[in-house]
Amino acid sequence: MTAKAMQSRPLSLLAELTYRCNLQCAYCYNPLDLGAYRDELAIDDWLRVIGEAAHLGVLQIHFSGGEPTLRPDDLVAMVAMARDNDLYSNLITQGTFLSEPLLDRLAGAGLDHIQLSLQAPNAAVGDAIAGAAVHERKFDALRRIVKRQDFALTVNCVLHRANIDAVDDMIALAESVRAPRLELANAQMYGWAYLNRSTVVPTRAQVERADASVAAAQIRLRGTMDITYVRADYYDEFPKPCMNGWGTRFLTIAPNGRVLPCPAAAAIGSLSFDNVKERSLESIWFDSVAFQAYRGTAWMSEPCRSCARREIDLGGCRCQAMLLAGDAALTDPVCSLSPHRSLVDAILDSDLEPGASSTPRRI
Amino acid sequence: MPSARAADVDPACVPRLRPGVRLRTVGPDSVLLVPEGVVNLSATAGAIVAAIDGSRSVADIVALMADRFDTQGVDAAEDVSDLLGRFSDHAWIAIEQ
Numbered sequence: 506m507t508a509k510a511m512q513s514r515p516l517s518l519l520a521e522l523t524y525r526c527n528l529q530c531a532y533c534y535n536p537l538d539l540g541a542y543r544d545e546l547a548i549d550d551w552l553r554v555i556g557e558a559a560h561l562g563v564l565q566i567h568f569s570g571g572e573p574t575l576r577p578d579d580l581v582a583m584v585a586m587a588r589d590n591d592l593y594s595n596l597i598t599q600g601t602f603l604s605e606p607l608l609d610r611l612a613g614a615g616l617d618h619i620q621l622s623l624q625a626p627n628a629a630v631g632d633a634i635a636g637a638a639v640h641e642r643k644f645d646a647l648r649r650i651v652k653r654q655d656f657a658l659t660v661n662c663v664l665h666r667a668n669i670d671a672v673d674d675m676i677a678l679a680e681s682v683r684a685p686r687l688e689l690a691n692a693q694m695y696g697w698a699y700l701n702r703s704t705v706v707p708t709r710a711q712v713e714r715a716d717a718s719v720a721a722a723q724i725r726l727r728g729t730m731d732i733t734y735v736r737a738d739y740y741d742e743f744p745k746p747c748m749n750g751w752g753t754r755f756l757t758i759a760p761n762g763r764v765l766p767c768p769a770a771a772a773i774g775s776l777s778f779d780n781v782k783e784r785s786l787e788s789i790w791f792d793s794v795a796f797q798a799y800r801g802t803a804w805m806s807e808p809c810r811s812c813a814r815r816e817i818d819l820g821g822c823r824c825q826a827m828l829l830a831g832d833a834a835l836t837d838p839v840c841s842l843s844p845h846r847s848l849v850d851a852i853l854d855s856d857l858e859p860g861a862s863s864t865p866r867r868i
Numbered sequence: 869m870p871s872a873r874a875a876d877v878d879p880a881c882v883p884r885l886r887p888g889v890r891l892r893t894v895g896p897d898s899v900l901l902v903p904e905g906v907v908n909l910s911a912t913a914g915a916i917v918a919a920i921d922g923s924r925s926v927a928d929i930v931a932l933m934a935d936r937f938d939t940q941g942v943d944a945a946e947d948v949s950d951l952l953g954r955f956s957d958h959a960w961i962a963i964e965q
Contacts, residue, residue, distance in 0.1 A: 685886070
């Protein structure tokens with residue numbers, strides 16, 4: 506069997522249409538140099554790439570950003586192309602532009618699922634986090650999507666220091682609109698979230714309360730509302746097996762056409778990422794230097810290399826090793842066995858300065 | 869109204885896939901495409917989901933599976949009931965009582 510035949514194929518493509526967004530959430534995982542992505546991939550390239558992705562084995566495509574509905578005509582065309590290729594399509598949106606006419610067009614194009622994010626269960630906190638008075642408009646979109654019943658729906662809330670104490674109210678809000686699915690995901694510490702880590706990372710007491718609240722709600726609501734919970738990994742003993750392993754199941758296409766093994770990978774400055782304008786998706790997946798860099802376990806150094814958990818954790822997250830310890834090939838510093846774990850603990854142990862503020866995401 | 873739990877599945881109920889849940893074949897295998905990702909199905913699970921068409925009752929599906937896999941009716945009923953319970957917990961299947 507050739508190396509290519511043994512290499513797994515991607516199941517899932519994250520298509521980031523644009524990094525533009527009208528909100529300014531401090532926990533955004535997008536890169537800091539948003540202005541470098543102004544030259545966005547044209548629709549003809551996107552449509553070609555969706556065909557290439559389906560041919561490569563991709564089964565699901567997630568449209569995200571930034572805010573993907575800022576390119577509404579292109580989004581509708583991409584959803585239709587996904588459907589033509591028998592792909593499952595998911596729109597990840599903050600919902601401020603989801604008019605009924607746009608929802609009609611997305612339904613007509615065959616969109617399967619919408620993941621709509623709310624910043625908090627109420628307007629005062631939500632609008633403060635978003636940096637704009639948008640909560641009511643988002644909540645209205647949520648109610649309309651539930652009523653339409655033509656899309657699967659997941660309500661999403663990114664948990665962090667400013668809203669994690671309201672997790673019970675968030676669950677109650679999702680219940681009150683009869684959302685079938687709720688994702689409560691602690692902020693992933695990349696991009697703007699990492700820049701703002703002192704105001705984004707929740708305290709240990711906050712995390713423990715939220716863990717208990719969510720566990721109780723998952724039992725209470727079983728069969729009524731499915732609750733997915735993504736823990737705050739800085740508090741974990743072992744790292745998450747990021748992306749289920751580098752270049753094994755997922756790929757991301759950034760707004761400028763560069764193909765990344767994970768949405769935060771642009772932070773790894775030592776790698777250069779190929780562009781779909783210059784190279785086929787198949788060639789990038791199988792043969793590019795970036796996608797092969799951390800595949801498998803051969804790249805690992807100690808303590809991962811001889812660790813009994815190396816096939817479980819897969820070394821954790823390369824981008825996290827880069828951000829925290831300055832080298833993407835190191836063990837994820839979240840791991841309790843990492844010699845760099847103290848870098849994570851220093852973030853968790855630092856007291857929030859009175860009056861500390863976040864840097865709002867801007868483009 | 870909440871969906872049924874596995875133990876409560878009434879043989880007369882008619883299950884259906886919820887919006888945003890799709891069965892697909894990939895080569896010889898069946899996968900369920902759901903909001904959270906891709907669920908690999910065993911041959912039995914794939915056959916059960918394929919039989920969910922919005923008109924067959926639970927009893928119809930059990931009979932179909934018993935026939936197809938030549939099992940005792942009891943095992944097929946258990947397989948179907950177990951899958952419906954688990955999949956309705958994930959809101960992939962609706963079994964309105």
